[in-house]
Amino acid sequence: MEIAEWLLTPASLDVRRLGYLTAAISLRARAARCRGDWAAHEAQCHAIVAAAVAGLASRRTCIVLGSGLMRDVPLPLLARSFERVVLVDIVHLWPIRLKALAHRNVELVSLDLTGSTDLLLKRAPGLSDPFLRLLDIGDTDLVVSANCLSQLPIGPAVxxxxRHRSYAGRVPDLERRIVQNHLAGLRRFPCRVCLLTDTVSITIGPDGTVTDRHDLLAGVTLPEPDAHWSWTLAPARETGTGETIVHEARGYIDFGARERSRGARTAP
Ligand SMILES: C[S@@+](CC[C@H](N)C(=O)[O-])C[C@H]1O[C@@H](n2cnc3c(N)ncnc32)[C@H](O)[C@@H]1O
Incomplete structure (x- = not known):
């Protein structure tokens, strides 16, 4: 079944070679298995996006980054609230392609949000700027970065x-650069930006003790969020080791406003 999905999903050769299609298919399968465990996380994310939409005076174009299957983001709400909705991801599986077809104002853009494809395939000496294309979309009143920030550096780092330690080593600190570039890209939009992201991964042993805790944002820190919660990413039955993996997640209704208030607090 998953092999058929791999063969039948529209995706470029680069996306297939770099493993993004395989990763998206396995994420879809995990999301289906963990539906109940992820429900509270998805509800939190929907509430943050709904609050971001509610505060907008103008609702022309909404761009969703890392749209995936649009589980974290309410597509019907966006489709009825905006004139145009642009879903951006490196790969769009069939379930979201079919959902998008049901709305005449929803379109799909396939784009590497890290700008690392050519670097990883040894066709460029550094990272490209994916935001140039996004800023060109125009009339954007809302950008939602939908739980992709922590995911973006994973594939390129691996x-x-x-495969290319010395070549990709031309970009020192690749993971951190990718996280920083995404946040810097979000700051370039003149409109409201809603940010959903996980920040920390915690592994809990069968006896309830924390056995590992690591930062998912390569040392990059964020301002105080509007809301934070725990997301049971992988319950014990999913890991197969008896361990549970929980991620700390955050939601920003208006990321720019949160950053400005952090700046104001830290100013001399
Ligand atoms: C945790 S999922 C987000 C889930 C999604 N928001 C949803 O509601 O279903 C992370 C998403 O980031 C996407 N992604 C990973 N690397 C990417 C890249 N380099 N460029 C664009 N999207 C990428 C994945 O394809 C995936 O859809």
């Missing part, structure tokens, strides 16, 4: 480590 590939750089395994």
């Amino acid at each position: 590939i750089a480590e395994r």
